[in-house]
Amino acid sequence: MSVTLYYTPGTCSLAPMVALEWLGQTYALCRVEKEARASDAYARVHPRRLVPALRVEPERVIGEVNAILSHLGGLPTSGPEGDAANQWLSYLASGFHAVFWPYFRPDRYTTEPAHEASVKAAAVLAIRRELGFVNEQLEARPFLLGERSLLDPYLHAMGRWSNAIVDVPREFPHVFRHQKALATDPAVRKALAIERGDVTLHPHVDL
Numbered sequence: 178m179s180v181t182l183y184y185t186p187g188t189c190s191l192a193p194m195v196a197l198e199w200l201g202q203t204y205a206l207c208r209v210e211k212e213a214r215a216s217d218a219y220a221r222v223h224p225r226r227l228v229p230a231l232r233v234e235p236e237r238v239i240g241e242v243n244a245i246l247s248h249l250g251g252l253p254t255s256g257p258e259g260d261a262a263n264q265w266l267s268y269l270a271s272g273f274h275a276v277f278w279p280y281f282r283p284d285r286y287t288t289e290p291a292h293e294a295s296v297k298a299a300a301v302l303a304i305r306r307e308l309g310f311v312n313e314q315l316e317a318r319p320f321l322l323g324e325r326s327l328l329d330p331y332l333h334a335m336g337r338w339s340n341a342i343v344d345v346p347r348e349f350p351h352v353f354r355h356q357k358a359l360a361t362d363p364a365v366r367k368a369l370a371i372e373r374g375d376v377t378l379h380p381h382v383d384l
């Protein structure tokens with residue numbers, strides 16, 4: 178049975194889409210825009226109404242990018258490499274991703290609308306801090322694990338949000354180099370074309 182990826186353009190669901198492409202898996206897609214994410218139908222797919230979600234069996238759906246990437250396989254799972262991969266997976270989800278939430282949704286981080294600008298300003302500081310950390314890590318290696326792995330599209334899916342917030346090429350040149358390497362990858366280009374709706378290369382299913 179082919180799996181179904183629930184995705185929203187511009188979000189971290191780009192990571193499992195590229196992973197599916199790299200792994201050469203057969204898959205179907207379900208595009209879930211903001212309104213659809215709020216629906217009861219989507220709550221039955223992902224109770225937290227987030228993307229991505231991966232339906233792997235009629236009655237079994239996996240949420241959380243980490244869990245989806247781990248399910249798909251392809252990342253090291255044991256020894257020092259496995260430890261490094263797990264460390265990056267956790268960091269990307271709870272460290273890197275987390276600093277963008279208050280930037281995009283400051284309303285969720287204060288009960289005072291007047292404080293939202295301050296929440297956003299603090300988020301920019303945190304985004305710079307995490308980009309600085311990733312930039313340092315990428316100084317000595319082209320990809321997060323040294324060799325290309327499924328962690329790279331995960332970083333790329335979120336790192337692309339930074340370009341509208343900070344001057345990535347000037348401030349974080351190693352992150353920028355990583356972005357350029359991913360942006361020219363055929364699978365990433367294909368996934369971005371799917372996000373834009375330019376191509377229909379996989380069966381699309383309704384919610």
Ligand SMILES: N[C@@H](CCC(=O)N[C@@H](CS)C(=O)NCC(=O)O)C(=O)O
Nearest residue numbers: 188189226227228229241242243270
């Ligand atoms: N920890 C979750 C985070 C998922 C997440 O925050 N997804 C965002 C898109 S990148 C989303 O669905 N946002 C919609 C919302 O917050 O309402 C994961 O790894 O899947």
